[in-house]
Amino acid sequence: MHQFACPYCGLRDETEFRFGAEAGNRRPEPASAVSAQAWADYLYTRAAPRGPAQEVWVHLTCGEFFVMDRDTQTHAVTATRGLRDSLP
Numbered sequence: 327m328h329q330f331a332c333p334y335c336g337l338r339d340e341t342e343f344r345f346g347a348e349a350g351n352r353r354p355e356p357a358s359a360v361s362a363q364a365w366a367d368y369l370y371t372r373a374a375p376r377g378p379a380q381e382v383w384v385h386l387t388c389g390e391f392f393v394m395d396r397d398t399q400t401h402a403v404t405a406t407r408g409l410r411d412s413l414p
Contacts, residue, residue, distance in 0.1 A: 328401065335385060347381070378395065
């Protein structure tokens with residue numbers, strides 16, 4: 327079993343976490359000016375990289391969302407940080 331480091335609670339079993347999405351997928355704005363194709367791309371198109379990736383995860387125990395840097399081939403986690411800390 328893997329263990330992930332929640333930036334708020336520390337090291338926990340993988341069963342306490344759920345994958346949310348690829349990090350960096352920005353919602354197109356303003357909504358009134360977004361084309362159907364741009365909206366479909368936002369909702370359904372993903373890079374799904376093989377190797378290093380940044381992903382949004384949620385820790386179910388504390389309810390906090392965070393960004394995890396993870397290799398999708400080896401599942402090695404290199405860093406975790408709060409979602410708020412990752413916003414520009």
